[in-house]
Amino acid sequence: MSFTAxxxxxxxEINILDFSYTFSQESDYNGNPSSKxxxxxxxxxxxxTKDADLLEWMTDPFMSKQLKIRLEPRALNGKGxxxxxxxxCCVNYVEQFTSDSENPMTINLNITSAGMKEGTAEFxxxxxxxxxxxxxxxxxxxxxxxxxxxxxxITDTNNKRIEETIVGENILLNIDSRNLIGEKLTINLDNQTxxxxxxxxxxxxxxxxxxxxGSNLEKIxxxxxxxxx
Numbered sequence: 704m705s706f707t708a709x710x711x712x713x714x715x716e717i718n719i720l721d722f723s724y725t726f727s728q729e730s731d732y733n734g735n736p737s738s739k740x741x742x743x744x745x746x747x748x749x750x751x752t753k754d755a756d757l758l759e760w761m762t763d764p765f766m767s768k769q770l771k772i773r774l775e776p777r778a779l780n781g782k783g784x785x786x787x788x789x790x791x792c793c794v795n796y797v798e799q800f801t802s803d804s805e806n807p808m809t810i811n812l813n814i815t816s817a818g819m820k821e822g823t824a825e826f827x828x829x830x831x832x833x834x835x836x837x838x839x840x841x842x843x844x845x846x847x848x849x850x851x852x853x854x855x856x857i858t859d860t861n862n863k864r865i866e867e868t869i870v871g872e873n874i875l876l877n878i879d880s881r882n883l884i885g886e887k888l889t890i891n892l893d894n895q896t897x898x899x900x901x902x903x904x905x906x907x908x909x910x911x912x913x914x915x916x917g918s919n920l921e922k923i924x925x926x927x928x929x930x931x932x
Contacts, residue, residue, distance in 0.1 A: 706783075710749055711771040713756065720806060721748040722772065724786075724819070726826070742826060744815050745770075745788055751798060751808035761796035761812075764862040768793075769833060770814070789818030790833050794863065830854065853879040855890060860924075868897055868927045876911070878921040887913045900926040 708719035725743040728736050760766050770788040795813035817831035855878045858864050868874055878890065892899060892909040899906045901923065914923070 706774045706776055709773045709775070710747065711773060712768050715752075715756070717752060718750045719747060719772065720750065720809060722746060724788075740826065742816060742819060742828065744794075744813055745791070747810075747812045747814065749810050749812070750806060751810050757793070757810060757812065758796060758798075761793040764792075767791055767817075770816070784821065787818075787820040788814065788816040789820065789827075790831050791816040830856075848882060850882040850886065851880065852883070852888070853881060855879065868894070870897055870927050870929050872927050874925050874927060876921075876923040876925055878914075878916070878923070880916055880919055880921070883916045884918065885916065887915050889913060896930060898928050898930050900928055905931060 708722060710717045710719050722745065724745040726740050727743050728740045729738040731737045760768060767790045770791050772786040772788070774784040774786070776783055791814050793812055794815055795811075797811040798808070799811065800808045817828045818833070819826045855876065856864055857866075857868065858875045858877055860873055860875060862875070865874070876890070876892070878888070880888075888911075890911045892906070892911070894909050899909060901911060905928070906925075911923070914921075
């Protein structure tokens with residue numbers, strides 16, 4: 704069936720020239736799933752726009768957007784589809800100009816999303832904060848006063864989230880918290896393959912002990928080193 708595709712976000716609608724998205728799941732030698740499914744990203748080629756909204760999105764490491772891809776059948780009686788990509792971050796942006804093309808200027812985007820939904824099929828990552836028919840999750844008046852850690856995660860020094868660390872590189876331990884300024888926390892990174900240094904000292908048992916919180920989002924630089932005996 705032939706479709707046209709539109710990208711919808713922030714009350715804007717853009718023609719999609721090409722897109723793909725991928726889910727993956729590891730399996731053991733018997734073919735049985737051995738891990739939970741992972742969303743490996745959405746790739747888009749779209750017609751270039753006159754404004755810089757997408758470039759602003761790419762250059763802001765903390766900006767997420769709610770995206771829809773609407774597939775409209777060319778046949779009058781065809782059935783359309785709507786794909787929802789939730790809490791989406793732009794991780795790669797390429798603007799390309801080719802003078803002899805039917806579409807002389809295009810934008811290529813690679814996007815990660817904390818959630819994806821089509822019909823009754825729905826997928827969520829741990830960092831998802833927005834759900835259908837709701838605004839992004841907001842803390843109630845009572846919970847606003849409750850000390851808590853929202854999450855902690857690892858990024859490279861360019862603030863890109865990473866799952867694996869490499870010996871010799873510097874990383875950032877990000878601690879997102881509320882109402883904990885002045886309090887001391889102990890965080891266990893629990894890595895079985897490498898160790899970490901903080902301010903020149905090796906973290907014993909991969910544990911950062913009695914770290915005093917100074918802001919709601921702490922970025923703590925660590926050095927990745929070979930595992931010590």
